[in-house]
Amino acid sequence: MGYCSCSQLLSSLISFPKSCSPLSTTQVIPKGFGQSRVSGSLFANSRMQQTMSFATMQEDKGLLMKTSDDNSKLRIPHVLTVAGSDSGAGAGIQADLKACAARGVYCSTVITAVTAQNTVGVQGVDIVPEDFVAEQLKSVLSDMHVDVVKTGMLPSVGIVKVILQSLKQFPVRALVVDPVMVSTSGDVLAGPSILGGFREVLLPMADIVTPNLKEASALLGGVQLETVNDMRSAAKSIHDMGPRNVLVKGGDLAASLDAVDIFFDGENFYELRSSRIETRNTHGTGCTLASCIAAELAKGSSMLSAVKVAKRYVETALDYSKDIAIGNGLQGPFDHLFKLKHNIHNSWRPQAFDPSDLFLYAVTDSRMNKKWDRSITDAVKAAIEGGATIVQLREKDAETRDFLEAAKACVEICRSHGIPLLINDRIDVALACDADGVHVGQSDMPANVARTLLGPEKIIGVSCKTPEQAHQAWVDGADYIGCGGVYPTNTKENNITVGLEGLKAVSLSSKLPVVAIGGIGVSNARSVMELGVPTLKGVAVVSALFDRELVLTETRKLHALLKETPTHSN
Numbered sequence: 010m011g012y013c014s015c016s017q018l019l020s021s022l023i024s025f026p027k028s029c030s031p032l033s034t035t036q037v038i039p040k041g042f043g044q045s046r047v048s049g050s051l052f053a054n055s056r057m058q059q060t061m062s063f064a065t066m067q068e069d070k071g072l073l074m075k076t077s078d079d080n081s082k083l084r085i086p087h088v089l090t091v092a093g094s095d096s097g098a099g100a101g102i103q104a105d106l107k108a109c110a111a112r113g114v115y116c117s118t119v120i121t122a123v124t125a126q127n128t129v130g131v132q133g134v135d136i137v138p139e140d141f142v143a144e145q146l147k148s149v150l151s152d153m154h155v156d157v158v159k160t161g162m163l164p165s166v167g168i169v170k171v172i173l174q175s176l177k178q179f180p181v182r183a184l185v186v187d188p189v190m191v192s193t194s195g196d197v198l199a200g201p202s203i204l205g206g207f208r209e210v211l212l213p214m215a216d217i218v219t220p221n222l223k224e225a226s227a228l229l230g231g232v233q234l235e236t237v238n239d240m241r242s243a244a245k246s247i248h249d250m251g252p253r254n255v256l257v258k259g260g261d262l263a264a265s266l267d268a269v270d271i272f273f274d275g276e277n278f279y280e281l282r283s284s285r286i287e288t289r290n291t292h293g294t295g296c297t298l299a300s301c302i303a304a305e306l307a308k309g310s311s312m313l314s315a316v317k318v319a320k321r322y323v324e325t326a327l328d329y330s331k332d333i334a335i336g337n338g339l340q341g342p343f344d345h346l347f348k349l350k351h352n353i354h355n356s357w358r359p360q361a362f363d364p365s366d367l368f369l370y371a372v373t374d375s376r377m378n379k380k381w382d383r384s385i386t387d388a389v390k391a392a393i394e395g396g397a398t399i400v401q402l403r404e405k406d407a408e409t410r411d412f413l414e415a416a417k418a419c420v421e422i423c424r425s426h427g428i429p430l431l432i433n434d435r436i437d438v439a440l441a442c443d444a445d446g447v448h449v450g451q452s453d454m455p456a457n458v459a460r461t462l463l464g465p466e467k468i469i470g471v472s473c474k475t476p477e478q479a480h481q482a483w484v485d486g487a488d489y490i491g492c493g494g495v496y497p498t499n500t501k502e503n504n505i506t507v508g509l510e511g512l513k514a515v516s517l518s519s520k521l522p523v524v525a526i527g528g529i530g531v532s533n534a535r536s537v538m539e540l541g542v543p544t545l546k547g548v549a550v551v552s553a554l555f556d557r558e559l560v561l562t563e564t565r566k567l568h569a570l571l572k573e574t575p576t577h578s579n
């Protein structure tokens with residue numbers, strides 16, 4: 010390839026003026042996005058020392074940022090992908106560009122190899138010389154403010170070293186490593202010699218590494234990975250190589266009905282499940298997932314939240330594209346930009362909502378907080394620490410202004426933990442504090458109106474006591490339903506009890522995931538979950554968590570009990 014001569018030509022044309030320094034300070038224009046930043050990576054820390062304070066970054070509230078060099082200029086979150094080109098455009102650089110575009114993030118590209126590739130396989134690979142990879146990196150990083158670097162196909166250890174040097178010179182906020190080795194068609198994209206480069210150079214710098222089963226096995230010297238437990242051990246061993254977070258992707262796990270991934274942050278394991286989509290169009294899912302994680306990090310998400318959103322995005326894109334036909338080979342590409350072609354409609358609405366979040370749903374209560382003399386924020390922190398997977402603020406007696414202030418603080422807390430926060434009844438408060446969504450009852454704002462007000466990306470839950478109401482909630486564009494009261498409760502006056510039979514009937518009929526509510530606690534949660542209906546994802550609880558002295562302890566107890574209850578999903 011003519012890269013060298015081309016690069017000589019370009020270097021004579023390009024100079025890097027001092028004013029283009031990538032190390033300019035930033036100032037953020039609040040746009041109500043309000044997500045916590047990735048906690049300081051190696052790069053973030055070194056960047057912090059050289060330039061802006063990382064604390065300032067953590068206070069970022071928006072997607073649109075101003076550079077302090079020129080206050081009239083706005084910039085959008087920026088991912089740089091360092092990867093190979095796929096002529097069929099299903100994977101590699103092309104997938105990364107489409108994924109970032111779909112997630113609303115700017116994407117620049119450094120090409121490490123050019124592949125001649127289609128849906129049948131890889132017909133040829135031409136590796137870009139190391140010095141020209143270095144030159145591309147310098148061009149982008151010295152001029153543009155890159156938030157996150159994502160790596161894909163790295164065909165030589167020399168290229169890995171070039172990336173190390175470039176990132177030392179031009180630190181970024183996070184590094185996402187997709188340790189690509191073999192294409193979906195089974196063709197080798199980076200031979201075993203790359204493993205040393207991954208283990209010794211790239212992983213110790215990475216904020217997250219996202220191996221599939223084969224890649225995880227290769228990184229670990231060829232161990233067999235056949236079960237979810239094997240994936241957990243692999244995540245732990247790979248974490249020991251230095252990355253801050255590990256996502257082992259279990260898409261190829263033979264025995265599993267769902268697509269199960271294991272996320273490990275060095276302390277906790279998270280089993281992330283999504284339904285397995287029956288389709289041949291899976292070429293490029295790994296690149297897309299990693300790019301989407303990078304895009305969400307660039308916007309300011311926490312790592313767990315970025316991973317969840319990315320997984321959901323890939324699942325939705327695969328589902329949308331399952332029947333499209335591009336090429337004659339065994340593994341076709343999918344359509345990243347499905348969002349552009351569809352009006353807002355249930356099935357294709359891009360959702361950040363993961364039904365497994367309904368597992369342990371903590372619903373606060375203003376009277377109980379008052380009774381136990383604790384603030385809403387302390388109640389929420391304790392519930393999250395105890396294992397709550399989603400939180401709803403149900404503050405019936407609070408003054409609007411106080412409620413809004415508390416809700417804003419709770420949004421910050423929940424976002425930093427990757428836990429969705431919903432507001433009960435009050436669409437106005439949900440909008441004002443940029444909560445993740447609302448929960449409405451049959452006499453509150455109708456769900457379809459709430460959807461119009463909140464837009465496609467917010468979560469909407471609806472209380473339903475009958476299959477008809479559950480059907481209407483689905484038609485109206487809700488994300489889940491709350492079904493109760495399963496047992497009598499003192500928390501909600503004049504509440505009709507539907508019992509386990511009512512819950513079962515509603516859950517069996519529902520197209521939406523269901524959370525059970527009403528009089529549920531450690532004494533009866535097991536009976537609820539043992540109904541074993543696939544749509545029934547968890548329990549929502551008020552008094553058993555909050556009408557207690559020790560919220561953390563009670564939440565922990567209930568979480569442990571739910572974990573050991575055999576259900577459809579665990």
Ligand SMILES: Cc1ncc(COP(=O)(O)OP(=O)(O)O)c(N)n1
Pocket residue numbers: 370372401403433434448449450451453470471472490491492501524526549
């Ligand atoms: C998860 C969940 N399910 C049901 C309800 C009840 O909502 P609603 O019927 O609107 O009653 P109030 O909570 O407003 O009294 C809920 N809040 N959460």
Ligand SMILES: Cc1nc(C(=O)O)sc1CCOP(=O)(O)O
Pocket residue numbers: 372472473491492493494495497498499500501504526527528529549550551552553
């Ligand atoms: C808020 C609410 N909604 C219900 C419904 O049936 O829709 S029952 C309920 C109260 C749940 O509180 P506790 O866990 O203390 O019983």
Ligand SMILES: [Mg+2]
Pocket residue numbers: 433434448449450453
């Ligand atoms: Mg209500």
